[in-house]
Structure formats: structure tokens, C-alpha cells
Amino acid sequence: MHAAMSDSEQGKLSFQATWAMAVGGMVGGGIFSTLGVVIEVAGPLAWLSFVVAGLVALVSGYSYVKLAESYGEGGGAFTFLREVHANSMAGATSWVLIVGYVLTNAVYAFTFGEYLGHVFDFGPWMPRVAALAILGVFIVLNLRGAGEAGxxxxxxxxxxxxxxxxxxxxxxxxxxxxxxxRGTDGGSYTSALFGAATIFMAYEGFQLLAYDYDDIRDPNRTLPRATLSAIVVVIAVYVAVALGVAMLIGADKIIAEKEVSLSIAGEQAFGMTGLVIVTIAAAFSTGSAINSTLFATARLAHLVAQNQELPAVLDHRNRANVPDRAVIGLGLASAVLATFGTLSSLVEAASLAFLVTFAVVNGLACYRGAGVRLLTGLGCVAASITAGALVVRLYFNNVASLVCFAIVVLVAWFVRPWLLKHVQTESPSQEK
Known part of the structure; x- marks a missing residue:
């Protein structure tokens, strides 16, 4: 006999809503942004790249939910690391993670602009202007307190x-x-590993649930079921799309039109109707992903600032109780990257940020004995190897991105402590 739902549970996220948020966070911009990138790297084994990256994400998701269950709270990597008094690592990891989210939002905005520009061909400026416009829209919506998913x-x-x-x-x-x-070098298991590393950001969205722990109904039961099942479903969808779209229009066409390859496939399959439907799906997917990622990242930045690991200027909320300065700063940073970056460089840099973060989280879960140690330990090793593969690929193919990421890590570890000593980090009560 089930007891009536308590008042405290009413209004919280059900299993279906939690699952939808996890799937939406991953699919949001993942496959629309990364299909051409992974086929360019892995060729006919792109589907295997999605499986490998998905398995790393699955184990990482297991670590996230077990740590949340162990500590009885969410907050992600930053909160989990502070629980074991690894404050320096928590601060440095949070900086890398925030950069990863900024890069991810830049990818989503870039993709939104490309799909819209493909349909409304007003010139080469159209995609970048559309990318800036969609970020501007969601900055304003978030500032008004409309950032949470409905x-x-x-x-x-x-x-x-x-x-x-x-x-x-x-x-x-x-x-x-x-x-x-067709149009590829054939592909190998090594290229499949490089492909998995390159597009790992396509799976990062599930961890946004870590910030919603207190908003989930019966989180210790709902969170693991929703997170892990969502990752399995997304793996299957990505594999099906990687195979189906390549068989439909050929790997060469996907590589040549990687920014809008799914729209090309939609038009090939169902004519103008298919083009419009896929473009609408891409616009809604990337738009909702920008919204949820910007909202969650601003909340993370505010939490980190409250714990004096970011300047106190970010520890501020407006009258709508929104971390306004964080929303504006993060949104503008994504806008700059979406304007000047390329799809491959943004995807690869974001993937590296999340692989590093997930390696840390898996390692922490193993150290704390949260879940099965063999599984979380393998997750740490797998994420580290995949991150290493991406470093090797960037060294030979995009050393500029690797140097930029190395600078981010060096700043997070070595410049951050010095900076925090020379700026105000302890914030008085802020006016709402």
C-alpha cells in the first residue's frame, strides 16, 4: 500500500521528467553537432566511437549517482571533492568544468546558427549572427528567471x-x-578510440542532473534509474543515427557538410519536408540545450563563488533570484567562442574538459568506495586513457586547441590561488 505523496515531494521532478532532462541534455546538441566530426576521424567505425564514449559516460554516470547517494546531496564534482576536503582540487576542477560548459554552449550556438543558416541562406554571416542571437535570447530569459526546464x-x-x-x-x-x-581512409580501432575521445561532449549532458538532486522526487531511487537508462538509450540512438545517416547520404557527404549533415540527410530522405523537420528538431534541441546548460553553469559558478573559489563578484543574485553576473559572463564567453571558433576545435576542447572531469569523479568514487570499486576504478582508467588519446590527436592535428586547454589547466591550478588572494572572494549579503 503506497502512502500519499508528502507535501515536500509534490512539485518535484518525477522519473519521467528526470529521464527526459538527462536524454535532452545529451541529445540536445550532441548528435546534431558531432556526427560529421566523428565520421571524419573514425570513418566507418564512427558507430563504435559512440559505443566507447557511451560506455565511459555510463560508468561515469554510475559514479555520479553513487556519490550523490553517498553524500545525500548533488552539486557535482565541486561538491563531491569538497566533501573529502580536497578544496584545491575542487576549485581547479570547477574552473576546468565551467570552461567545458562554456565551450559546450558555444558548440550548441554554433550548430543552431549553421542549421538555421542552411535553410535561410542570407549569406555567410547568417550562421554566426544566429548563434549570437540565440545566446542573447537565453541570457535574457535566464535573467528573468525562466531558465529551468518546464x-x-x-x-x-x-x-x-x-x-x-x-x-x-x-x-x-x-x-x-x-x-x-566512402571518402574516408577506412578506419581502425585506434581511429575509433580517437573518435570517441573527440566527441565525448555528446554525452556530458546527463551530469546536469547532479545540480538538481534536491529537486528530484525520491532522488536515491529516481536518479540512478533515470541517469543510467537515459545513457543506454542515447548510446543506441547515436549508433543508429551514425549508421543510418551514413548509409543514406554517404560518409563523404557527411564530412563535407558536417555542420548540417542531418539536414542534408533529412532532405535526401523526405525532400523539403524532411529538411524542415530536421532543422526544427535541431533548433529546438540546441536551443533547449543552451538554456539548460547556461542555467546550470551559472548556478555552479554561483556555488563556487559562495565557497570562495571564484571572485565574489559572481556571488550575486538579481531580484528574480538569478545569478545574473554569472549568466551574463558565461553567455558572453560562449558568444565569443561561437563567433570565432570552428566546430571541430570547439567539440574537441569541450570533450577534453569533460573527460578530465569524469576521470576525477570516477577516481573519487573509487577512493570513497561509492559503488563497486572495480567499476569506478575502471571508469577512471578508461576516462584517463580516452583523454590521453585526445591529447595525442590534438598534438598532431590541432596543437593550438591543446595549448589553449593546457593554459586553462595551468591557470586553474597555479594562477587561481594567486588570483583569489588578490581579489575579493568573501561576499557580504547581496541585495536581491
Whole structure:
């Protein structure tokens, strides 16, 4: 006999809503942004890249939920590390993680602009202007307190899944294995590992749930079920899309049009109707991902500032109780990167940031005995190896991005303590 739901549980996220947020956070911009990037790296084994990256994400998700269960709170890597008094590592990791989120939002905005620009071909300036516009819209919405996902998220998630699976099914029905390697160098298991490392950011969205622990109904039961099942579903969707779309239009076409490859596939399958539907799905996906990521990142930055690991200027909320300075600063940083970056460089840099973070979280879970140590330990090793593979790839193919990321890490570890000594970090009560 089930007891009536307590007042404290009413209004909290159900399993379905939690699951939808996890799937939406991953699919939001993941496959729309990364398919062309991974096929360019892994060729016909792009599907295997999604499996490898997905397994690392699955173990990492297990570590996240076990740490949340162990400590009885969310907050992600920053909070978990502070619980074991690893304050320096918590501060440095949080800086790297925030940079990863900024890069991710830049990828989403870039992708939004490219898909919109492909339909409304007003010139080469259109995608960048659209990217800036969508970031501006969600900065304003977040400042007004409209950043949290509503019930419409469940509908949007099922709409995105229906579009992606419909496209994948149509492509798989063609069953043209030769199309998987057309225009590529063939692919190998090594290239599949490099591919997994390159597009790992396609799976990072599930960890946004770590910041919503207190808003989830019966979190110790709901969070693990929703998180892990969502990652498994997303792996299956990504594999199906990687195979189906490549069989539909060929790997060479995906690489040549990697910024908008799914729109090309939609048009190939269903004509103008397919083009419009896929573009709408991409716009809604990337838009909702920008919204949720900006909201969660601003909340994380505010938490870090409250704990004196960021300047006190970010420890401020406006009358809508929104961390306004964090929202504006993070949104503007993403806008700069979306304007001047390239899709591959943004995706790779974001992936490296999350691989480093997940390696730390898996290592912490293993150290604390949260969950099965063998599993979390393997997760730490797997994330570290995958991060190492991406470092090697960047060294030979995009050393500028590697240097920039190295600078971020050096600043987080060595400049951060000096900076925090010379700026105000302890904030008085702020006016709301």
C-alpha cells in the first residue's frame, strides 16, 4: 500500500521528467553537432566511437549517482571533492568544468546558427549572427528567471528522438555498407578510440542532473534509474543515427557538410519536408540545450563563488533570484567562442574538459568506495586513457586547441590561488 505523496515531494521532478532532462541534455546538441566530426576521424567505425564514449559516460554516470547517494546531496564534482576536503582540487576542477560548459554552449550556438543558416541562406554571416542571437535570447530569459526546464521538455525529447530514429530507420533500410567508408581512409580501432575521445561532449549532458538532486522526487531511487537508462538509450540512438545517416547520404557527404549533415540527410530522405523537420528538431534541441546548460553553469559558478573559489563578484543574485553576473559572463564567453571558433576545435576542447572531469569523479568514487570499486576504478582508467588519446590527436592535428586547454589547466591550478588572494572572494549579503 503506497502512502500519499508528502507535501515536500509534490512539485518535484518525477522519473519521467528526470529521464527526459538527462536524454535532452545529451541529445540536445550532441548528435546534431558531432556526427560529421566523428565520421571524419573514425570513418566507418564512427558507430563504435559512440559505443566507447557511451560506455565511459555510463560508468561515469554510475559514479555520479553513487556519490550523490553517498553524500545525500548533488552539486557535482565541486561538491563531491569538497566533501573529502580536497578544496584545491575542487576549485581547479570547477574552473576546468565551467570552461567545458562554456565551450559546450558555444558548440550548441554554433550548430543552431549553421542549421538555421542552411535553410535561410542570407549569406555567410547568417550562421554566426544566429548563434549570437540565440545566446542573447537565453541570457535574457535566464535573467528573468525562466531558465529551468518546464514540462514541455518531455514533449521536446520525444519529438527529437522520433525525428532521429525516423531518419536512422530510413537510412538503415537502404543498407549500403559501402557508404560508411566512402571518402574516408577506412578506419581502425585506434581511429575509433580517437573518435570517441573527440566527441565525448555528446554525452556530458546527463551530469546536469547532479545540480538538481534536491529537486528530484525520491532522488536515491529516481536518479540512478533515470541517469543510467537515459545513457543506454542515447548510446543506441547515436549508433543508429551514425549508421543510418551514413548509409543514406554517404560518409563523404557527411564530412563535407558536417555542420548540417542531418539536414542534408533529412532532405535526401523526405525532400523539403524532411529538411524542415530536421532543422526544427535541431533548433529546438540546441536551443533547449543552451538554456539548460547556461542555467546550470551559472548556478555552479554561483556555488563556487559562495565557497570562495571564484571572485565574489559572481556571488550575486538579481531580484528574480538569478545569478545574473554569472549568466551574463558565461553567455558572453560562449558568444565569443561561437563567433570565432570552428566546430571541430570547439567539440574537441569541450570533450577534453569533460573527460578530465569524469576521470576525477570516477577516481573519487573509487577512493570513497561509492559503488563497486572495480567499476569506478575502471571508469577512471578508461576516462584517463580516452583523454590521453585526445591529447595525442590534438598534438598532431590541432596543437593550438591543446595549448589553449593546457593554459586553462595551468591557470586553474597555479594562477587561481594567486588570483583569489588578490581579489575579493568573501561576499557580504547581496541585495536581491
Amino acid at each position: 514540462g514541455v521538455e518531455i514533449f521536446l525529447v520525444w519529438f527529437k528522438l522520433a525525428v532521429l530514429l525516423g531518419l536512422a530507420t530510413f537510412g538503415l533500410m537502404q543498407w549500403d555498407v559501402a557508404a560508411l567508408s
